[in-house]
Amino acid sequence: MNTATTTQPTPHDAGHYPGGLMRWLTTTNHKDIGTMYLTFSLIMFFVGGLMILAVRAELFQPGLQLMQPEFFNQLIGVHALVMIFAALMPAATGFANWMLPLMIGAPDMALPRLNNWGFWLLPPAAILLTLPFTLALFGIGDGAIATGWTFYAPLSVQGGMGVDFAILAVHILGISSIMGSINIIVTIFNMRAPGMTMMKLPLFAWGWLITAFLLIATLPVLAGAVTMLLTDRHFGTHFFDAAGGGDPILFQHLFWFFGHPEVYILLLPVWGLMPHVLATFSRKPTYGYKAQVYSFIAIGLLSVVVWAHHFFTAGLPVPALFYFMFSTMAISLPLAVLFFCWIATMWKGAMSFETPMLFAVVFIVLFGIAGLTGLILADVAADAQYHHSYFVVAHFHYALFAGGIMGVMTGVYYWLPKWTGHMYSEKLGKLHFWLTVISFNLTFMPQFFLGLAGMPRRIPDYALQFAEFNAMSTVGAFILGLSQLIFAWNIWCCVRGGPKVDGRVWEGAEGLEWELSSPPPHHSWETQPVIK
Amino acid sequence: MKPGNFQIGEPMPPAPPSANAAAFSPADLSARRAASRRLGWWLGAAVLAIYLLGLLIPR
Amino acid sequence: MKNAPAHAGHGAHYFVPQPSLYPVILSAGMFLLALGFVQTMNDAGPGQWVMLAGAAVIVYVLFGWFGHVIAESQSGAYRDWEDRSFRYGMIWFIATEVMFFAAFFGALFYMRVISVPRLGEMMAVHGVTLWPDFAGTWPTSGPQGAPFTPMGAWGIPALNTALLLSSGATVTWAHWALLRDRRRQLVAGLAATVLLGAIFLGFQAYEYHHAYTELGLTMGAGAYGATFFMLTGFHGFHVTLGTVMLAVILLRSLAGHFSAERHFAFEAVAWYWHFVDVVWLILFVFVYWV
Numbered sequence: 001m002n003t004a005t006t007t008q009p010t011p012h013d014a015g016h017y018p019g020g021l022m023r024w025l026t027t028t029n030h031k032d033i034g035t036m037y038l039t040f041s042l043i044m045f046f047v048g049g050l051m052i053l054a055v056r057a058e059l060f061q062p063g064l065q066l067m068q069p070e071f072f073n074q075l076i077g078v079h080a081l082v083m084i085f086a087a088l089m090p091a092a093t094g095f096a097n098w099m100l101p102l103m104i105g106a107p108d109m110a111l112p113r114l115n116n117w118g119f120w121l122l123p124p125a126a127i128l129l130t131l132p133f134t135l136a137l138f139g140i141g142d143g144a145i146a147t148g149w150t151f152y153a154p155l156s157v158q159g160g161m162g163v164d165f166a167i168l169a170v171h172i173l174g175i176s177s178i179m180g181s182i183n184i185i186v187t188i189f190n191m192r193a194p195g196m197t198m199m200k201l202p203l204f205a206w207g208w209l210i211t212a213f214l215l216i217a218t219l220p221v222l223a224g225a226v227t228m229l230l231t232d233r234h235f236g237t238h239f240f241d242a243a244g245g246g247d248p249i250l251f252q253h254l255f256w257f258f259g260h261p262e263v264y265i266l267l268l269p270v271w272g273l274m275p276h277v278l279a280t281f282s283r284k285p286t287y288g289y290k291a292q293v294y295s296f297i298a299i300g301l302l303s304v305v306v307w308a309h310h311f312f313t314a315g316l317p318v319p320a321l322f323y324f325m326f327s328t329m330a331i332s333l334p335l336a337v338l339f340f341c342w343i344a345t346m347w348k349g350a351m352s353f354e355t356p357m358l359f360a361v362v363f364i365v366l367f368g369i370a371g372l373t374g375l376i377l378a379d380v381a382a383d384a385q386y387h388h389s390y391f392v393v394a395h396f397h398y399a400l401f402a403g404g405i406m407g408v409m410t411g412v413y414y415w416l417p418k419w420t421g422h423m424y425s426e427k428l429g430k431l432h433f434w435l436t437v438i439s440f441n442l443t444f445m446p447q448f449f450l451g452l453a454g455m456p457r458r459i460p461d462y463a464l465q466f467a468e469f470n471a472m473s474t475v476g477a478f479i480l481g482l483s484q485l486i487f488a489w490n491i492w493c494c495v496r497g498g499p500k501v502d503g504r505v506w507e508g509a510e511g512l513e514w515e516l517s518s519p520p521p522h523h524s525w526e527t528q529p530v531i532k
Numbered sequence: 533m534k535p536g537n538f539q540i541g542e543p544m545p546p547a548p549p550s551a552n553a554a555a556f557s558p559a560d561l562s563a564r565r566a567a568s569r570r571l572g573w574w575l576g577a578a579v580l581a582i583y584l585l586g587l588l589i590p591r
Numbered sequence: 592m593k594n595a596p597a598h599a600g601h602g603a604h605y606f607v608p609q610p611s612l613y614p615v616i617l618s619a620g621m622f623l624l625a626l627g628f629v630q631t632m633n634d635a636g637p638g639q640w641v642m643l644a645g646a647a648v649i650v651y652v653l654f655g656w657f658g659h660v661i662a663e664s665q666s667g668a669y670r671d672w673e674d675r676s677f678r679y680g681m682i683w684f685i686a687t688e689v690m691f692f693a694a695f696f697g698a699l700f701y702m703r704v705i706s707v708p709r710l711g712e713m714m715a716v717h718g719v720t721l722w723p724d725f726a727g728t729w730p731t732s733g734p735q736g737a738p739f740t741p742m743g744a745w746g747i748p749a750l751n752t753a754l755l756l757s758s759g760a761t762v763t764w765a766h767w768a769l770l771r772d773r774r775r776q777l778v779a780g781l782a783a784t785v786l787l788g789a790i791f792l793g794f795q796a797y798e799y800h801h802a803y804t805e806l807g808l809t810m811g812a813g814a815y816g817a818t819f820f821m822l823t824g825f826h827g828f829h830v831t832l833g834t835v836m837l838a839v840i841l842l843r844s845l846a847g848h849f850s851a852e853r854h855f856a857f858e859a860v861a862w863y864w865h866f867v868d869v870v871w872l873i874l875f876v877f878v879y880w881v
Contacts, residue, residue, distance in 0.1 A: 018610060026610035108607045110676040113656075117614035124622035128629075140635055161633045168625035175621075178687050186679040190672070191605070220687045224694025231821065234632050236811035238733055239698055245733030245814030247706035254694060282568070283561065347572045350556065350564035507555065523607065 025120075028112035029522065030097045035419070036119050037094030038412075041087050042488065044126060045405070048082035049481050051075045056443075056477040059470050062462050072460040073146040074162065078129060080149035081166065084266065085173045086126050088400065091408045092269035093118070093180045096208045098419060100184065101524045102513035103202045105193025105531070108523060110186040114179050121176035128169040132162040148458060150259070151225075153240035153251040157232050164233070167226045174219045181212035193512070195531035199293070202511055203286065206293050207272020210300040214265050217304060218258040225254035249314055256307035264303045266400060268296060270407030271338060274360055276511070277414050278342055281357035282349025283508035288341035295334035295341075302331045312380050313387045321380045328378040335371055339364065354506070355429035356414035359406055362437050366402030370395060373448070388458075391451025394444045401440060409436070409487065416491065417505040421519045422498035428490045435483035442476030606673050608663070613656040620648030657839075664856070665848065674855050681859040685866050688829070692870050695825065699818040699877060703729050707814055710734060732813030739807035741815060744879035747794050752875050754794070755830075758787035759868045762837070762861050770851050774844070781841040784864070788834035795827050822878055829867050836860045 018026060024036060055075050058066045067075075097115065101108055109115050129144070136143040141161035145151070156163050188201070188209050201209075228239040229251065238244020240251045275286040286292070308316060308324040316324075342364050351357070373395040377383050386392060409432075417423050446469035451457075455466045462470065504514040512529060513520075556564070623645030630638030663669065669677070711727015713720035722734035730741040742748065765780025799820075802808035810820045840860050843849065849857055 023610070025615045026612050028608050028610055107605045110605075111680055112607050113611050113614055114680075116611070117617060120615045120618040121621070124618050124625070127622070128625055141633065161629060161635065164629040164632055168629060172621060172625060178684075182680050182683045182687075185683055186676050189679050190676050216683055216687050217690055220689075220691035221694040221697075224691055224698075228695075228698060228817075228821070231810065231817070236809070237817035237821070238736070238811070238813050239817050241733075242706070242710060243733055243735040243813075244811075244817070245702060245707045245710065245731050245736070246817070247701070247709075250698060250701050250706060253701065254697065257697075343572075346568060348565050348569045350561040351568050352556070352564070526604070 026116070028108075028116055030101050030109045030112065030115065030524070031419075031520070031522075033109075033112075033115050033119050034094045034096075034098030037090045037097060037122075040119070040122055040126075041091035041094060041408075042491070044082050044086035044090070046484070046488075047126075047130070048079050048087055049484065051079040051082070053477060053481050055079065056474040058460055059462070060474040061471070062464055062467055064461055067460070069460050070146055071143065073148070073458065074133070074144040076458060077146060077148045077166075078133075078144050081129055081145075081169070082126070083400075084149065084262070085170070085177075086122065086129070088266050088404050088408065089173075089177060090119075090122060092208070092211070092266070093177075093184075095204075095269060095273070095408075095411050095415070096180070096184050099415065099513060100187055100205055100208065101191065102418075102516060102520055103511060104188065104191060104196060104205060105512050105525045105529045106187060106191035107525055107528070109183050110191050111183045115183050118176050118179040118183065121172050121179075125169045125172040125176065128165050128172065132165050135161075150255055151229060151251070152255075153229060153232065153248045156229055157240060164230070167230050170226050171223055174223050177215050178219055181215040184208055184212045185216075193525065193528045193531050199290070200531060202272075203275045203289065203292055204269070204272040206296055207268040207270075210296045211265050211268040214261045214268070214300055214303065218261045218265075221254060222258035225251060225258070228254070249311070252311045252314060253308065256310045257304070259310060260307040261300075261303045263396075263399065264299055266404045267407070268300070270363075270404060270411070271296070273407065273411045273414070274342055274363065275345060277356050277360040277410055278345045279510070280414075280506045280508045281354060281360070282346045282351050284345060284349040285510075286341070287344035287347075288337070291337050292341050295337045298334040299331060302327065302334070306331065309378055309383070312383045325378055325380045329375060332371065332375055339368065339371075350508075352507075354413075355424075355426060355433055356410050358430065358433045359410035359413065362433075363402065363406055363410060366398055366406070366437075366440070370398035370403055373398065386451060388456055389451035390447040390455045390457055393457050394447035394451060397444045397447075401444070406436065406440075412487075412491065414506075416494055417501045418513065418518050418520070420495050420498075421501060421517075422494050423501050423505075424490050424494040424498065428486055428493075432483055432486040432490065435479060435486070439476045439479035439483060443473050443480055444476075446470075446472045446476075606663075606668050606670075611656075611659070613652050613659070616648060617652040617656070620645045620652060623648060661843070661848070661856075669853075669855075674853070677855050677859070681862060685862060688866065692822075692825070695818065695822050696873065696877070699822065702814040702818065707731055707733075730815040732815055736811075736813035736816075737807060739809075739812045739816065740805075742798070742802060742806070742808060742819065742879060744875070747798050748875060748879045751791050751794050752871065754787050754791045755868050755871050758784045758791070759865055761787065762864055766857065766861055769844075769849060769854055769857060772851050774847075777849075778841065778844050781837060781844055785834055785837045785841055788830055788837060788864075792827065792830055792834065795823070795830075819878055822874055826867065826870055826874055829870070833860070833864050833867050836863065 017023060024032065027033060027036075052075070054066070055072060058064070058072060097109060100106070132141055132144040135141050143160070144162040145156070145159065145166035146162065147156045147159055151163070151166070188205050192201070228237065231237040232239050232241065232246075238246045240246050240248045242248075271292075275289075275292060279286045306324055306328045308320060309328045312321060312324070346361075353361075373391070377386055377392065377395060413424065413429055450466055450469045450473075453466065455462055501518050503517050505518060506514075512525075515529070516524065623641055625645075627638045627641030627643070627645055630636045630641060632638075707729060708727045710720075710722065710733075711725055714723050725734040732739055761780045761783040765777050765784065768774075768776035768780055802819075808816055808819065810816050812819075837860055840857055843856070
């Protein structure tokens with residue numbers, strides 16, 4: 001094997017690696033880049049969290065206490081953009097960067113410099129997104145985007161400088177995600193260990209592969225939509241203006257053509273990760289590998305043809321309503337297959353409940369609630385009542401916090417010993433788990449009832465009868481926010497030190513990633529393993 | 533070999549069992565298997581009961 | 592090795608490049624460009640200068656980064672395994688470009704098939720409308736748009752179609768010559784392709800001038816003007832990029848780069864050029880013709 005190294009014209013490991021800040025600015029190593037993605041994600045998770053805690057504080061009581069409605073609107077919109085584009089998506093990309101080469105037996109990602117660029121586009125975009133808040137303090141502009149994360153025209157056409165900042169930020173974030181996706185697709189197609197056929201690919205890689213295809217198919221459409229918005233704002237076009245023959249609903253179509261698959265973009269990496277965790281702590285092989293792969297593919301295909309269920313009340317023709325209702329409900333079939341496989345993986349397993357397993361089990365329950373309430377919203381007749389109410393807010397937080405963020409926490413606890421070579425504190429992990437689960441439900445369960453009772457979303461004030469549930473929700477949100485400090489502290493301590501772990505961190509862990517040392521060597525699989 | 537499962541062809545030094553993971557005796561493991569199986573049946577029965585109960589509620 | 596490897600023909604080691612500062616600098620340039628753009632649009636500070644600085648940084652990185660890659664390629668660092676990565680990467684990059692154009696074609700079809708006819712039939716269907724005289728036919732600048740003359744298909748646009756189709760043929764000729772190691776034909780084919788692309792752009796610029804000064808066809812000319820200029824404009828931008836890339840490939844061919852076996856950069860640019868070509872054909876049919 002070593003002969004190949006010596007005959008190679010430019011030996012790939014001959015250089016000196018810079019230290020300090022330059023290491024992170026210039027790195028082409030998938031583990032360094034994965035670490036940067038995950039760190040950035042954690043920071044932005046707290047930034048977005050602080051924004052929404054301010055919102056929840058305002059909603060603690062009816063009436064306006066802390067802020068003006070304009071600032072309230074800015075906070076909820078930027079909270080969503082930050083959490084989706086700067087917290088959840090980078091976390092998933094960080095996982096992919098760290099784990100894909102380890103799992104498929106590759107030395108690194110296929111396009112390492114592109115990989116570095118993909119990460120370093122994120123901080124400028126995050127600055128662009130949040131800069132208008134700072135500028136407004138100095139009297140420049142009127143604050144950040146105040147349309148919510150959906151940029152709906154015509155409000156966004158009329159909005160101030162914050163909308164321009166958000167459009168440009170979304171462009172840059174989009175380029176970053178597209179570069180990341182191309183890299184992941186190429187890595188999975190071209191860097192697998194000899195003998196690892198597609199049907200031997202770890203499910204995490206399958207989940208990310210479908211995610212990457214969805215990003216490639218839909219993010220350019222979002223880029224096109226916000227570009228049209230930009231020209232409508234500044235160059236006199238009439239895409240979203242009926243006076244020129246355009247239509248504001250056109251923006252909703254374009255946005256949700258991206259926006260719905262985005263939900264699966266956020267969730268598919270987590271669905272890919274869950275079977276690994278469940279199988280490890282059940283000490284059993286994953287149940288229904290093929291069924292899960294085909295379900296991923298089916299969900300990926302369905303997700304791009306159901307977008308209009310996000311605006312059933314906008315005035316669509318009845319045949320379109322029926323089509324989008326039934327196609328949306330059809331997604332529950334492959335999703336039910338996934339739930340069945342997750343549960344069947346645990347069935348008759350010798351289970352133990354370390355922190356990642358606790359998160360994984362609770363993920364199944366809470367994400368199940370998200371799925372079932374989604375079916376209610378997919379019903380056209382019922383949606384007329386629930387649309388734009390707190391029911392929707394509760395539904396998608398069960399999907400994206402319990403399904404997305406808590407899925408990411410599962411992955412962090414599961415892989416952190418692999419990354420650092422140290423064990424995290426199981427005691428703190430369990431404390432974090434219980435506080436998160438209880439306070440999450442305290443925050444969002446009342447919002448279902450608020451929505452059913454008719455409280456609209458995105459309004460800083462509300463009628464008196466909503467006061468108790470809102471107060472509960474705010475208390476829950478603050479406990480939820482504060483308990484994440486335990487998470488950050490646990491990670492910090494684990495990175496700094498702790499009991500050493502071996503390559504195979506967990507007793508029941510199977511897969512190539514556990515064959516390497518913890519932490520893995522600089523070039524993960526310098527010699528590719530042969531799979532049979 | 534089932535899809536999704538694979539073995540590494542070239543022999544590699546087996547990773548030793550981790551000191552950090554809970555090390556269970558065979559008796560422990562089989563007790564846990566029995567427990568998860570029992571719990572599965574109970575949960576299934578509970579779901580079925582809720583479903584049947586729902587049929588009885590007049591709408 | 593006991594089993595046949597899944598990817599025959601690559602050595603044991605994949606080329607992982609050395610640490611590089613270019614990606615960070617490129618991101619900084621894009622940040623400046625975006626910041627300057629927002630400033631310019633909102634009259635907040637010296638936006639043009641910030642944009643100019645950003646563009647300068649980006650151009651610097653394009654020279655530096657691509658120069659570095661070309662040097663690596665010439666030193667033989669890339670073999671079949673790396674080559675395959677680049678190919679997959681380029682294919683999926685073009686796929687994203689396809690979806691970008693799909694958004695604008697989607698807007699065009701939505702307006703032509705749904706929003707404009709609906710505006711025209713509001714009086715008949717709902718008995719109420721802001722614009723009772725609006726007929727809802729295409730082309731239109733909308734109920735409140737100024738009158739304009741739509742762009743005819745059989746003048747310059749048809750000529751441009753011929754130009755682009757011939758350029759697709761000449762780039763294929765150059766590829767054919769490269770595969771047979773006929774360097775003079777390679778250079779001639781590439782030069783012809785660059786020239787045809789440049790002529791196309793010249794005609795396009797003339798057409799825009801004509802539209803603005805004589806036809807009253809501007810970006811503000813409602814649904815027709817918006818879709819016309821956004822589709823042809825982004826296409827023209829891609830032709831510009833393609834022409835620049837072809838020119839680089841031409842210069843590299845003159846410098847003796849590329850062999851019959853190893854010429855990924857040539858093929859990537861050729862793919863890109865064919866993609867731009869196909870977009871134009873769809874655009875010619877749906878924007879200019881029908």
